[in-house]
Structure formats: C-alpha cells, structure tokens
Amino acid sequence: MPFAHTVAGTHYVFPTLADLLAKATPARSGDQLAGLAAESAQHRVAAQMALADLPLRHFLSDPIIPYETDEISRLILDTANTPKALTRLEPILSLTVGEFRDFLLSDNATPDRLADLAPVLMPEMAAAVSKLMRLQDLILVAAKIRVVTRFRTTIGLPGRLSTRLQPNHPTDDPQGIAASILDGLLLGSGDAVIGINPVSDNVNSVTTLLHLIDRARQRFEIPTQSCVLAHITTQMQAIEQGAPLDLLFQSIGGTELTNTSFGINLSLIEEAHQMAHSLNRATHPNPNILYFETGQGSALSANAHHNVDQQTIEARAYAVARAFNPMLVNSVVGFIGPEYLYDGKQILRAGLEDHLCGKLLGLPMGVDICYTNHAEADQDDMDTLLTTLGLAGVNFIMGVPGADDIMLHYQSTSFHDALYLRKLLNLRPAPEFEAWLQSNRHPELSIQSLLNA
Amino acid sequence: MKQLIPKPLSLRDLTPARVSLTRTGVSLRTPEILDFSLCHAQARDAVYATLAIPSLLEALHQRQLETILVHSAAPDRPTYIRRPDLGRALAPESLERLQPAAGPIPRLTIILADGLSALATNRHAIELLDALLPKLQQFSLTPIVLAEQARVALGDPIGAALQPHLTLMLIGERPGLTSPDSLGAYITWNPIRNPRPNITDADRNCISNIRTEGLDYATAANRIAFLCREAQTRGLSGTALKEAADTAFPSNPESAVPAITS
Structure with a gap:
C-alpha cells in the first residue's frame, strides 16, 4: 500500500512502509550509502508528515520484512498479536505516529504506563515515533523510564x-x-x-x-x-x-x-x-x-x-x-x-x-x-x-x-x-x-x- | 574517591593503555588532555594524508622496478570515507591502463595503496619491500601498482586486469590513537576467479600492525614471504592458510588482530 504527501505543490509517493520510514529518517550516511535516504530536505519532511498521520494499528498488518522469511518479524508480530498484548497496546493503536509522540511527551505517559507497553510494543513503532522527535524529546521521554x-x-x-x-x-x-x-x-x-x-x-x-x-x-x-x-x-x-x-x-x-x-x-x-x-x-x-x-x-x-x-x-x-x-x-x-x-x-x-x-x-x-x-x-x-x-x-x-x-x-x-x-x-x-x-x-x-x- | 595506593610496580610498565593518568578533581590534568589531542590530531592528519607519489616512484625506479599509477572510483577523500564501494572499484581510465602481464610464472603483483593512512605507506612500504623482495625470488613481478583512494578489495579488479597468480597489497590501516602509521599486508591467491566476483575477506591473509613500534620489517617480511610461498604451494589463500601460518609463527599474535582496512 503506497503512502503519499503533498507539500508546496509537490506530490511525494512512498511505495512501502519501509520506504516511508527510510525517507522520514533524519539524515545519515548509512541510509545514503544504501540508496534509501530522502533526496532533499523537503522530501524528508514530507515523509515525516505522512508518517505522522499514519495510525499505529497499521504496523500490525504491514510487516516491513515479510513474516514468512524473517524470524525477527515473526518474533515481533507474535509478541504483539496475542490477545493479552493487544489489550495492552489497544490504547495507543488508534493514535497516529504523530499523536503517539504527543502522548509520550505528555504527563499521561507515566512510567507505569510506559512499562506496561514495553513488553509488547513493536520496535517499528518506537523507531517511527523517534524519527519525529527532536533531541530534547528523545531525552525527556527516555528520562521517564527506568529499567532495573x-x-x-x-x-x-x-x-x-x-x-x-x-x-x-x-x-x-x-x-x-x-x-x-x-x-x-x-x-x-x-x-x-x-x-x-x-x-x-x-x-x-x-x-x-x-x-x-x-x-x-x-x-x-x-x-x-x-x-x-x-x-x-x-x-x-x-x-x-x-x-x-x-x-x-x-x-x-x-x-x-x-x-x-x-x-x-x-x-x-x-x-x-x-x-x-x-x-x-x-x-x-x-x-x-x-x-x-x-x-x-x-x-x-x-x-x-x-x-x-x-x-x-x-x-x-x-x-x-x-x-x-x-x-x-x-x-x-x-x-x-x-x-x-x-x-x-x-x-x-x-x-x-x-x-x-x-x-x-x-x-x-x-x-x-x-x-x-x-x-x-x-x-x-x-x-x-x-x-x-x-x-x-x-x-x-x-x-x-x-x-x-x-x-x-x-x-x-x-x-x-x-x-x-x-x-x-x-x-x-x-x-x-x-x-x-x-x-x-x-x-x-x-x-x-x-x-x- | 580514595587516593591511589603507592605501588612499587608502575601500571604503565604493564600495558600500553592510558592507565594512571594524572587528574585534577575528577578531570584529567592539562598535559594529559594535550597529549590526547596531539595523538588524535596525528591520526586525523594520517586519514587525510596522500601518497607521496614522486618519492615513491623515485625509490621504486632506483630499484629497477616498473610502476603503474591507478585511482579508485572514489574521486576524493570525503567520498572515499562515505562510499567504501567506490574505493573497491577502479576508475575507468585506470582500468584501461592495466593490461594482462606476461613473463615467467608464478607472477606476483605488489600494490602500494593509501587506505586509511597514506602516512603508513609513505613511511614503511619501501623499507618493507627491501626486506621482502629478496625472499620472493621465485615469483616474477608484474609492474608495482600505486593505488590512490584504495580499499583492500581494490586489489581484486587490479588482479583481474593484470592476471597475476598472487596479489600482495601493502595498505595504510585505520589509524589508532597511538598508531597513525600502521601498515597492513594483504595476500590474495588467484585474484582471477571464475565466476567473478567471488572473493571475500575470508580468502585473504593479513599481516597487520607493521610500524616502528609494532611488527618490524624483517619479521613482517618473513611472515609475508612464508604466506606467499605457502599460497603458491597450496594454491589458496585465506582461512585455511591462516591455520598453517599460526602453526609456523605461534608467537606472533599480530596476525590475529581483526582487519580494519577493508
């Protein structure tokens, strides 16, 4: 399923979720070496805008590496797809990635609620939301979480x-x-x-x-x-x-x-x-x-x-x-x-x-x-x-x-x-x-x- | 924090690591900071150093050795750093310059390359060759190749074009903080593989850490010559040959240091 966003009269299309995530990633040489990075600064922000509008629920049905060919994909989806896990995830599944960022920064995201999500959260959801975060967001949210x-x-x-x-x-x-x-x-x-x-x-x-x-x-x-x-x-x-x-x-x-x-x-x-x-x-x-x-x-x-x-x-x-x-x-x-x-x-x-x-x-x-x-x-x-x-x-x-x-x-x-x-x-x-x-x-x-x- | 306990044996005598540094409060004292800065500066300068082509050519010609200059597909150092793949490919005009070698067999191609420290090649390659060439008289040499913006695997397209039986690349290794001029030697048997390209790092042998404070020229030359001769005898290089070399030179752990040049 393709994703798209229009900014300043330019219509950007992202053929896959993996492509959308790659184009939304703040610039780094490894993604450029792989030929995956956004081609311009505006291209990157367009991808971030499209990503911000994507509901987290989508990640459950669109593995970025096929379930059949990769045991890590199987591990991730099998962990998130049990009835108990879905109950834990339910409060965030209706959020978009952008809204998830806002939630994480809000006082509603208490250490207890974050600890409840941690065992079942899909890593692609964590990666996606971090792509929309500034450094201060990465610091402030992490500082709430203690892992002992x-x-x-x-x-x-x-x-x-x-x-x-x-x-x-x-x-x-x-x-x-x-x-x-x-x-x-x-x-x-x-x-x-x-x-x-x-x-x-x-x-x-x-x-x-x-x-x-x-x-x-x-x-x-x-x-x-x-x-x-x-x-x-x-x-x-x-x-x-x-x-x-x-x-x-x-x-x-x-x-x-x-x-x-x-x-x-x-x-x-x-x-x-x-x-x-x-x-x-x-x-x-x-x-x-x-x-x-x-x-x-x-x-x-x-x-x-x-x-x-x-x-x-x-x-x-x-x-x-x-x-x-x-x-x-x-x-x-x-x-x-x-x-x-x-x-x-x-x-x-x-x-x-x-x-x-x-x-x-x-x-x-x-x-x-x-x-x-x-x-x-x-x-x-x-x-x-x-x-x-x-x-x-x-x-x-x-x-x-x-x-x-x-x-x-x-x-x-x-x-x-x-x-x-x-x-x-x-x-x-x-x-x-x-x-x-x-x-x-x-x-x-x-x-x-x-x-x- | 408690005071250091007086010790008759200095920790510095036991390791080249930066132990027993002097401090002020919890921080390092000024001379320690400046020493570190100098080492890092030397390492950075080594990364951006270039091959001293005129003096290398002069030294090689004095020794009646023919030479060919080649350049990788990476046009400059920033591109080289970002694009290791380009450092492993020949620039098209360089490829044209390399014709299949003739002459007696087995043929050996020696490549002097900048890698991540041209400083290492400039300082050590000629003296290492002086120690090494007398030990390699069973091979006939193709022209010596000087390669700029080169990674280790650039030896493979060079080998494919010149068609020697063996390539030996002498290349500057990634500088450490106290080793800005460490030279590595990579030996690859039969660089003309069919089907190509199917050469991996497991097909090479590496002698690492050739520098004044590390592996000396005579020892390095002995090890390289042993590997070249064994590669020819066995018709292979790489992992299988490494085991034989470890048996022959058990007291030289340098060979086990992971390759950091590729």
Whole structure:
C-alpha cells in the first residue's frame, strides 16, 4: 500500500512502509550509502508528515520484512498479536505516529504506563515515533523510564550510573589486562560488568580471561560480573570446560540475515542462555544474564538490510534482546564507522535514538559513546553525547583507560568521563558496588595482589 | 574517591593503555588532555594524508622496478570515507591502463595503496619491500601498482586486469590513537576467479600492525614471504592458510588482530 504527501505543490509517493520510514529518517550516511535516504530536505519532511498521520494499528498488518522469511518479524508480530498484548497496546493503536509522540511527551505517559507497553510494543513503532522527535524529546521521554536489572549488582536504579570496565589489550596479555582493571577499579569503574574483548576468539583465551576476572573478584569480594566478548558458541564451549562465566555476550542485529552473518539465531541464543543460567552464579534470584551489543549499520554492512533504514533495523534488534530479558544492552553507536554515521552530529542523534528506542522496549540500555579516527568527530562530540545521555538516564557507559581502546583502535569514554558525569549530575554507582568502594577491601587493591589472586 | 595506593610496580610498565593518568578533581590534568589531542590530531592528519607519489616512484625506479599509477572510483577523500564501494572499484581510465602481464610464472603483483593512512605507506612500504623482495625470488613481478583512494578489495579488479597468480597489497590501516602509521599486508591467491566476483575477506591473509613500534620489517617480511610461498604451494589463500601460518609463527599474535582496512 503506497503512502503519499503533498507539500508546496509537490506530490511525494512512498511505495512501502519501509520506504516511508527510510525517507522520514533524519539524515545519515548509512541510509545514503544504501540508496534509501530522502533526496532533499523537503522530501524528508514530507515523509515525516505522512508518517505522522499514519495510525499505529497499521504496523500490525504491514510487516516491513515479510513474516514468512524473517524470524525477527515473526518474533515481533507474535509478541504483539496475542490477545493479552493487544489489550495492552489497544490504547495507543488508534493514535497516529504523530499523536503517539504527543502522548509520550505528555504527563499521561507515566512510567507505569510506559512499562506496561514495553513488553509488547513493536520496535517499528518506537523507531517511527523517534524519527519525529527532536533531541530534547528523545531525552525527556527516555528520562521517564527506568529499567532495573540484577546479577551481583543492581543496574539502572534512579540516581545511579554504572560502567562496563573495558580493559582490552592487543595481545590479551593477562598482566596488561590486570593493570587496566586495577586502574578502573581504583577510579570507581566496573559495576555493570568487567568485559574484555578478546583478540583471539578461542576457548582457551576465553577461559583464561574469565578465570583472571573471577580470581580478582573473589579475592577482593568485588560485587560485579565478568564477561569475555567472544562468539556465543565459544562461550558455550568455555562453559562446558568449566569456565566461570557470569554474563553471556553476543552481537545481535535486527534481521534474520544479519544474525545469520553473525553465526547465530534465536534458538542458539536460547540454548546458550539456558546453559549460562544453569551455572547459578548470580547473588540475586532470577538474575539477568545476557549482554547484547548492537549498532546502526550492522545489517547494511552484512548486506542483510532488506532496504530498511538502519535505525529501524536497530530498533528491531532490541526486539531480539527483549526476548531474553538481558542484564545489559549496549549500542556501540560510533564504532561501525563514518559510512554509517558520518560525523559527531549523526552519532549524537543516533545514540539518543537508540537509547530511547531500547528503553521504550523495556531494555537496560547502555551506550558505547565512541568514534573512530576516520569519522568527523572528536572529544567535544563525545562530551555532548555523554552529557545528554546522562540526562536521559542511561544505565551504563564504557570505562576505557584514557578513552583509548588500544585493541579495537577507537575512542570510547574513560573512567574519568564517568566520574565527570557522576559528579555533574549527582549520580552514584550501583549500590552493592558503592558499598564495596567504601569498604576496607577497596584499599587493599594492588597490581601484585591482582596478579597473584 | 580514595587516593591511589603507592605501588612499587608502575601500571604503565604493564600495558600500553592510558592507565594512571594524572587528574585534577575528577578531570584529567592539562598535559594529559594535550597529549590526547596531539595523538588524535596525528591520526586525523594520517586519514587525510596522500601518497607521496614522486618519492615513491623515485625509490621504486632506483630499484629497477616498473610502476603503474591507478585511482579508485572514489574521486576524493570525503567520498572515499562515505562510499567504501567506490574505493573497491577502479576508475575507468585506470582500468584501461592495466593490461594482462606476461613473463615467467608464478607472477606476483605488489600494490602500494593509501587506505586509511597514506602516512603508513609513505613511511614503511619501501623499507618493507627491501626486506621482502629478496625472499620472493621465485615469483616474477608484474609492474608495482600505486593505488590512490584504495580499499583492500581494490586489489581484486587490479588482479583481474593484470592476471597475476598472487596479489600482495601493502595498505595504510585505520589509524589508532597511538598508531597513525600502521601498515597492513594483504595476500590474495588467484585474484582471477571464475565466476567473478567471488572473493571475500575470508580468502585473504593479513599481516597487520607493521610500524616502528609494532611488527618490524624483517619479521613482517618473513611472515609475508612464508604466506606467499605457502599460497603458491597450496594454491589458496585465506582461512585455511591462516591455520598453517599460526602453526609456523605461534608467537606472533599480530596476525590475529581483526582487519580494519577493508
């Protein structure tokens, strides 16, 4: 069914819902690379006007990627189409996308009502409404939503900001990694997770690094959780070999083909989830176990985007995450490169879009506030995104020594950046971790004791 | 926040990461900020650097090596950044310049490319070739190709046109904050595939991080020459060859660093 809108005497036609969403998307290089972007500024606003008039009910009957060919489409529609889900969605289905924006910004959209919608909201609805929002809307709506998850620490409580301590090293050297872990712990980082990107995706590396974190955690009684960000099948093998795995990691995308290119599907994630759950390593009952990473552009990069714009596909990845009740979800917003998000302005908007869309779907959203050296961005851009995400209530950010990841060759946020945000906005670490920082165990930390743990 | 505990062992001795930075309040002190800014400035300048064509040509001609200049379909750096697909295709006038090579077999085409850091190619390519060429005497060289606005996969249309048995691309890698001049070497066996195009990154072998503070020229040359010889012996490159190389050079984890140039 085509969509159309006339502005200033020009009649614009959008043949499909996917095309309408793409043309309505604020400008970004990835949609231009894919040939999906609006051809002029007026074209874009015409699409936004047409989108604003579209009833949300329409999304239920017009999947942007066919139900028959994509298991994420099936997941999304099967979640939204049960009688119970439809009862929850009913109050918004008669709204247009524009009216949905107005509702979200109104006082009627209470945290409780938003939490009620979150388990069943279609990601395409969240993506659509975010395309009509300015940055202040993305911040104000997100700030109403708290998503709290638990393993050994509790992440996402009001007034809290957590960090993933990211102690990567170009050769996975245990001493080098321990030095970065110590530096981070001394600066109050690591309450969301201590998470290492390994150079070598093999069982022995993963197991060695998990033991490194686990020994330090036990010796100093650090309330946190470990993760080594290898492929999910490598982590499953590590579990089988008895590795002390806390959080289970996987990169995910918003189309079945993207996930195929990652070597995963929904049933594989579920199988691994059950394995990790059975280890019973959390202190909290009914813990959240999964750690997902996503990012706009991954589907196009894998030639798996079905001519859908990258922000809508990103929101669909959040439906995948939602199905597994994760501990942490992280949009690695500036990592995928300037062919997808060209400059600081595009990275800023994408980071706030991803955060809001994830929160609307009830996810514990963190953001890797970052850029590569071939993007038109610098530390000033990161400060802007960092500060606005703090105001929006982001659950966690990265903590990288000096913001310089010497393994992945990009710039993220530093331990000091997190301290800046905590100081500026009077935010505190997760309560269990905060108590540990004030305990007599924290002053005992030293590199010798970490290495000999 | 508590004071740092006095430590006999400096964290800086254990990792090249930016640990133990000095602070004022919760913020970094001025010298730390300026050091970071300088590193980022150097990385940015490297991204926008251009191949030093006259001096590269002079150095190659001094070594009695023939040369051909080509350009990708990306006309300039901003387009190159936004359109990786254009960086993987030859400009039409460059394609006309490449004729199938003759001469003894097996033939090898060496390509010097800017990639995301022409600085790396300008600094390291000639000295690396000096270490490498004596080890590759079983191959006959086609003219050396100098390629501007090039991605790794530009080696495939170059290979298809020159028809060597092997291409070796030396290309500037995406600059890290402390590595603006890191050179990568990509080896692709039989770039004339039928049906074309069906070459993926899994069909290549990569030696990464060739720079003064990283992999030295002699070591890099040994590894590249080993891969070239093995590719010829086995008639393949890529994942299968990587396993053999990891066995032969188990102490060189650089090869496992993910490719960031393509």
